[in-house]
Amino acid sequence: xxxxxxxxxxxxxxxxxxxxxxxxxxxxxxxxxxxxxxxxxxxxxxxxxxxxxxxxxxxxxxxxxxxxxxxxxxxxxxxxxxxxxxxxxxxxxxxxxxxxxxxxxxxxxxxxxxxxxxxxxxxxxxxxxxxxxxxxxxxxxxxxxxxxxxxxxxxxxxxxxxxxxxxxxxxxxxxxxxxxxxxxxxxxxxxxxxxxxxxxxxxxxxxxxxxxxxxxxxxxxxxxxxxxxxxxxxxxxxxxxxxxxxxxxxxxxxxxxxxxxxxxxxxxxxxxxxxxxxxxxxxxxxxxxxxxxxxxxxxxxxxxxxxxxxxxxxxxxxxxxxxxxxxxxxxxxxxxxxxxxxxxxxxxxxxxxxxxxxxxxxxxxxxxxxxxxxxxxxxxxxxxxxxxxxxxxxxxxxxxxxxxxxxxxxxxxxxxxxxxxxxxxxxxxxxxxxxxxxxxxxxxxxxxxxxxxxxxxxxxxxx
Amino acid sequence: xxxxxxxxxxxxxxxxxxxxxxxxxxxxxxxxxxxxxxxxxxxxxxxxxxxxxxxxxxxxxxxxxxxxxxxxxxxxxxxxxxxxxxxxxxxxxxxxx
Ligand code: SF4
Ligand code: SF4
Numbered sequence: 001x002x003x004x005x006x007x008x009x010x011x012x013x014x015x016x017x018x019x020x021x022x023x024x025x026x027x028x029x030x031x032x033x034x035x036x037x038x039x040x041x042x043x044x045x046x047x048x049x050x051x052x053x054x055x056x057x058x059x060x061x062x063x064x065x066x067x068x069x070x071x072x073x074x075x076x077x078x079x080x081x082x083x084x085x086x087x088x089x090x091x092x093x094x095x096x097x098x099x100x101x102x103x104x105x106x107x108x109x110x111x112x113x114x115x116x117x118x119x120x121x122x123x124x125x126x127x128x129x130x131x132x133x134x135x136x137x138x139x140x141x142x143x144x145x146x147x148x149x150x151x152x153x154x155x156x157x158x159x160x161x162x163x164x165x166x167x168x169x170x171x172x173x174x175x176x177x178x179x180x181x182x183x184x185x186x187x188x189x190x191x192x193x194x195x196x197x198x199x200x201x202x203x204x205x206x207x208x209x210x211x212x213x214x215x216x217x218x219x220x221x222x223x224x225x226x227x228x229x230x231x232x233x234x235x236x237x238x239x240x241x242x243x244x245x246x247x248x249x250x251x252x253x254x255x256x257x258x259x260x261x262x263x264x265x266x267x268x269x270x271x272x273x274x275x276x277x278x279x280x281x282x283x284x285x286x287x288x289x290x291x292x293x294x295x296x297x298x299x300x301x302x303x304x305x306x307x308x309x310x311x312x313x314x315x316x317x318x319x320x321x322x323x324x325x326x327x328x329x330x331x332x333x334x335x336x337x338x339x340x341x342x343x344x345x346x347x348x349x350x351x352x353x354x355x356x357x358x359x360x361x362x363x364x365x366x367x368x369x370x371x372x373x374x375x376x377x378x379x380x381x382x383x384x385x386x387x388x389x390x391x392x393x394x395x396x397x398x399x400x401x402x403x404x405x406x407x408x409x410x411x412x413x414x415x416x417x418x419x420x421x422x423x424x425x426x427x428x429x430x431x432x433x434x435x436x437x438x439x440x441x442x443x444x445x446x447x448x449x450x451x452x453x454x455x456x457x458x459x460x461x462x463x
Numbered sequence: 464x465x466x467x468x469x470x471x472x473x474x475x476x477x478x479x480x481x482x483x484x485x486x487x488x489x490x491x492x493x494x495x496x497x498x499x500x501x502x503x504x505x506x507x508x509x510x511x512x513x514x515x516x517x518x519x520x521x522x523x524x525x526x527x528x529x530x531x532x533x534x535x536x537x538x539x540x541x542x543x544x545x546x547x548x549x550x551x552x553x554x555x556x557x558x559x560x
Contacts (some may be wrong), residue, residue, distance in 0.1 A: 074499040090524070171519075188519045192484055215485050331464040 019136070021207060022119065023129040023268040027292025036107045037116045043048045045161070048168035053385070058151050060170050066414065067276050068109070072346070073414065075383050077353055088335065093218070095331040097225040099323070105219070105285035111211050112285065114162075114204035118155060125151045129268065155205050156197075163197030209272040219282055227323045228313040233286050235266075235277045235308045236316065243277070248301060259307050263297055266290035266308060276308055295319055351383035354441050354453040371401070371424040372459040379418050380410040381440065388443045392421070396437030397457060398429040408444065423457060433461035472543075483541055487533025492528040495522065 035439060052070055053221060054272075056335055057066040075251040078418035105112060106353050117349070126132045128148055138144055167189055168176055179185050203211055212219050226232075240260035250323040252259070260277065267275045269289040272279050276290050294308040315321050367373050390409045395404040403422040411417040423437060437457045443449035504521030516524075 062522055065499075065518070076503075078499040081499075082496075082500075186517065189519070190524045191523070195468065214481050 015265055018273070020271065020273040021129045021268075022271045022289070023265070023293075024123060025269045025289045025292045027295060029288035032288065033107055035115070036181050039115050040108060040113050041117060045165050048173040050163060056172055056174075058169065059172060061172075062170050071353075073385060074355075074379065075380065075384060076381075078349075080340065081346065083339065088338050088342070091331060091335050091338065094225055094291065095328070095335055097222055098227065098230060098328050100229045101226065102222060102232075102286035105212065106287035109285075111203060111208075111216070112201060112287065115208050117158070118204040119271075121154050121158065125154065145270060155201055157363050158203075159197040159201040162200045162212065163193040163195070166196040167193050180366045181450075209283070209285075212272060213283055219285075223282070224340040227325070227327060228319075229325055231310055231312055232280055232287055233276060233284060233287075233291060233308065234280060234310060234311050234313075234316055235260075235290075236306075237277070240297050240307050244308070259298070259301075259303050261297060261301060262269070265293040265297060269293045295304045300347070350444070350449060350451060352388075352441065352449050353379075353381035353383065354439060354451050355379040355381070356453045358455060358458075364460075367424060368425070372427055372430065373421050373422055373424045374457050375420060376439075376455060377418065377420055378439065379416055380409065380411050381416050383414065384449070385413050387411065389443060390441050390443050390448060390449075391439040393442070394421075394423055394437055395440070396423045397435055400429075400457075425457065425459070427459060430459040430461065435460050470557070479541065483534055483537040487530055487537045488535045491529035495526045499525060504545055532539075 036117075048056060049124070055068060057068070057070055061068065065076050067078075071209055094103060122132070126135055135144060135147065159165065164176070165173075171189060172191075176185075176189065179189070196409045199303070207215075237258075239258060241258040242256065242261040243260035244255075244257045244260055246255060260355060266277070267290075269274075271287060271289065271293075272283040272285060274283045276284065288310065291308050292311065295305040298307055298447065314319055316352070355378070357377045357379070362375070362383055364372050364374050378392075380390065388411055390403065390411065391407075392409060394400055401424040404419065406419070409417065409419065434456050437455055439453045439455060441451050441453070499522055504516065504525075507521070551560050
C-alpha cells in the first residue's frame with residue numbers, strides 16, 4: 001500500500017522502547033471491543049468445563065492421543081483434518097484481512113484481548129492515565145510499593161488461572177483441579193501451568209504492543225493482503241489540516257484552520273503509541289480507540305464526527321467502495337471449497353481403520369497339507385465411541401483360506417485390537433512370487449463400518 | 464539496500480532474543496504436533512531401554528528438543544546476517560563508533 005509509511009516503522013523497530021500509557025476511552029467501538037473481549041475470555045475460561053456425553057466437550061487429550069471436539073473424536077490418523085482446519089484458519093485470516101483489514105488485531109487476537117484485561121486491572125488499581133504516569137515517576141514510597149504489589153498480585157493470580165485453564169484443554173480439567181487441591185500435580189503439568197502463566201503475565205502485562213510490533217508475523221505481511229478497498233482506520237488530513245487549537249464556537253475556517261484541534265487525544269488513547277494523523281502505519285492494530293476519542297472531541301466542538309474513521313483508501317479518495325472484488329472472491333471460493341471438502345469428509349469418515357503388517361521374519365512357509373502360508377499382524381482401530389463386532393474376510397487368490405481363532409472380532413469403544421491371522425493358498429493358484437490380497441473388515445452391527453486393506457501374499461512363484 | 468541497513472549493533476538485545484526464541488518456539492510447536500501424531504512416544508525409547516516416561520513428559524521433552532534445534536538454526540541465521548551487515552557497513556564506511 002503506497003500510503004503506508006515504512007520509514008517510521010523501520011526507525012521504530014530499532015528505537016528504544018518507551019512505556020505506553022493508553023488513555024481510557026469510551027464510545028461505540030470501545031463498547032464493541034469490550035464486548036468482544038468479555039465474550040472471548042468467557043469462552044476461554046469456561047469452555048474446558050463444558051461437558052459432552054460424560055466427557056469434556058473440548059479436550060486435546062495428549063496422553064491418550066485423542067482429540068475430542070464436541071461430538072467428534074479425532075485420532076492421530078485423522079491428522080489431515082487438523083491440518084485442513086489450520087489451513088482454513090489461515091485462509092480465513094486472509095479473507096477477513098482483505099475485507100476488513102486488521103479487525104482480528106483490534107478485536108479478537110489473544111494478545112489484544114489479554115492486554116485489555118490486564119490494562120483494565122491496572123486501571124482499577126493504579127488509576128487513570130495521568131495517575132499511572134505520576135505513580136511511575138514518583139519516588140519509591142510505601143504507598144507506591146503497596147499499589148504496585150497489589151497490581152502484580154492480582155495479575156499473577158489471573159495469570160495462574162489462565163495457565164491452569166490452558167492445561168485444562170490438554171488434560172481433563174476436573175481431575176486436574178482435583179490434583180491441584182490435593183497437591184498431586186504431575187511435574188510437567190505444573191511446569192506448563194507455570195510456563196503459560198508466565199507467558200500471559202509477560203505478554204499482557206509488560207510486552208503488550210511490542211508483541212505486535214516485533215513478534216507478530218501477521219503485522220509484517222498484512223500489507224500483502226491489503227488493497228485499496230480494505231477497511232482501515234484513517235485520519236482525513238484534507239478536513240483536519242492545518243491543525244491547531246482554537247476556542248470553542250469560533251469560526252475556525254476564517255482562522256485558516258482545519259477541523260483537528262490538535263488535542264492529542266488520539267495519540268494518548270492509542271495502545272501502540274502512534275499518531276494516526278501521520279498516515280497508515282504498520283503498528284496500527286485498527287483498534288479504533290482513536291476514532292472514539294476523536295468523535296467525542298468532534299461532538300464537543302459541534303463538528304461533524306468522522307475526522308478519524310473506518311474507511312478504505314478508495315473511499316477516502318472519493319472512488320467509491322468495492323466490497324466484492326476478485327481478491328475477496330478468490331479467497332471466499334477457496335475457503336468454501338475447503339470447507340465443503342472438510343465437512344463432507346467428516347460426514348463420510350468411517351471411524352474404523354485396519355493396519356496389516358506381514359510377518360517380517362519368514363517370507364512364507366508350507367503347511368503339512370502342502371499349502372503356502374503367510375502370517376500377518378492386524379491392528380483394528382475402532383475409532384467409534386461404541387464397541388463393535390466385526391467379521392474378517394480375505395480374498396485375492398482362488399481358494400484363499402483365512403485362519404483365525406475367532407469367528408467374530410470384538411473391539412471396545414475407542415480402542416485398538418491386535419491379532420495374528422494366517423492366510424493359506426494352493427501353490428497352483430499363485431501366479432507370481434508376490435500377489436496382492438485384500439482384507440475386508442465389516443462390522444456386524446453397522447453396515448457403513450467396513451474397510452478394505454491391501455497386502456501382499458508371498459510364495460515360491462510358478463516353477 | 465546496504466545504505467538503509469541499520470547498524471546491527473544498535474538492535475537492542477531483547478529484540479535479538481525475540482528474533483531467535485520466538486520463531487523457533489512457533490516452529491517447535493508445529494514440529495512437535497506433526498512428529499507425535501506420526502510416532503507414539505512408547506515406540507521411541509532409544510535402544511529399547513525400559514524407561515517409564517509419561518506421555519506428557521515425552522511430548523514436553525520432544526518440544527524442547529525441537530525448540531533447541533530451532534534456536535540453534537535461528538541463532539546461526541541471525542549471526543550470519545549481522546556479521547554480513549557489519550562487513551558491508553565497514554566497507555561502506557558507515558561504521559560509526
Ligand atoms: S483526537 Fe481528533 S481533534 Fe484531537 S488531535 Fe486527534 S485528530 Fe485532532
Ligand atoms: S492508530 Fe488508532 S486504530 Fe490504530 S492502534 Fe492507534 S488507536 Fe488503534
